[in-house]
Amino acid sequence: MAQAPAPPPVAAHSYKSDLGFSYDLPSDWEVVDTQANLAQVKQQAAQNATSEDEKKGLDCVQLGLTARHGTSVIVDVALPFDCFGKQVTDKDLPGFGEGASQGVKQGFDIGDPTYGWYALGSHNLWIERVIGTPKGQAGASYTVEIACAVLKKAAVCWMAMASDDATLKTFEHGMVSLDGEAPVALVPATAFDKKPS
DSSP: OOOOOOOOOOOOEEEETTTTEEEEEESSSOOOOOHHHHHHHHHHHHHHHOSSSHHHHHOEEEEEEEEEEEEEEEEEEEEEHHSSOOOOOOOGGGHHHHHTTTTHHHHHEEOOOOOEEEEEETTTEEEEEEEETTOOTOOOOOOEEEEEESSSEEEEEHHHHHEEHHHHHHHHSSSSEEEOOEEEEETTTTTSOOOOO
């Protein structure tokens, strides 16, 4: 008896940045153009900036992929070093990640975060996971997860605001390529085994 052929893989949205990374999502995600809102977000964040480096970083930050699936959102933000004027290092990742997540914290009441540190190929990644509730929506709960890496040309963070476990798995299993290395899942199962020091 012949086995039925495996179903064809679901075509993916593949986002490729000239800053040295790519990230894939399933085709049932809606890619959204948010460039019009970026200036407003930057302006709001600049009001909370506490240093000149933070203000310069806000001027340089680039919003890449933004995708929606139901009420869940996945986005990436990058800080190009040629604009920022200096290289960010692995030790700067926690601060960069916290800065990238500030917009989320303005719209969510959040709990106590969990942090991790892991490697993909030759790159170290810092990760944060926290449960959050949109302000004014007591019944809705989201897992907010952000993973950040330093590449040759930029620091980059991928962020998910996941309304369910399936969406969080989609985010974590999204294939990423960093500085031309072989694609791997963005977040391995062991991501929270090692804590940042």
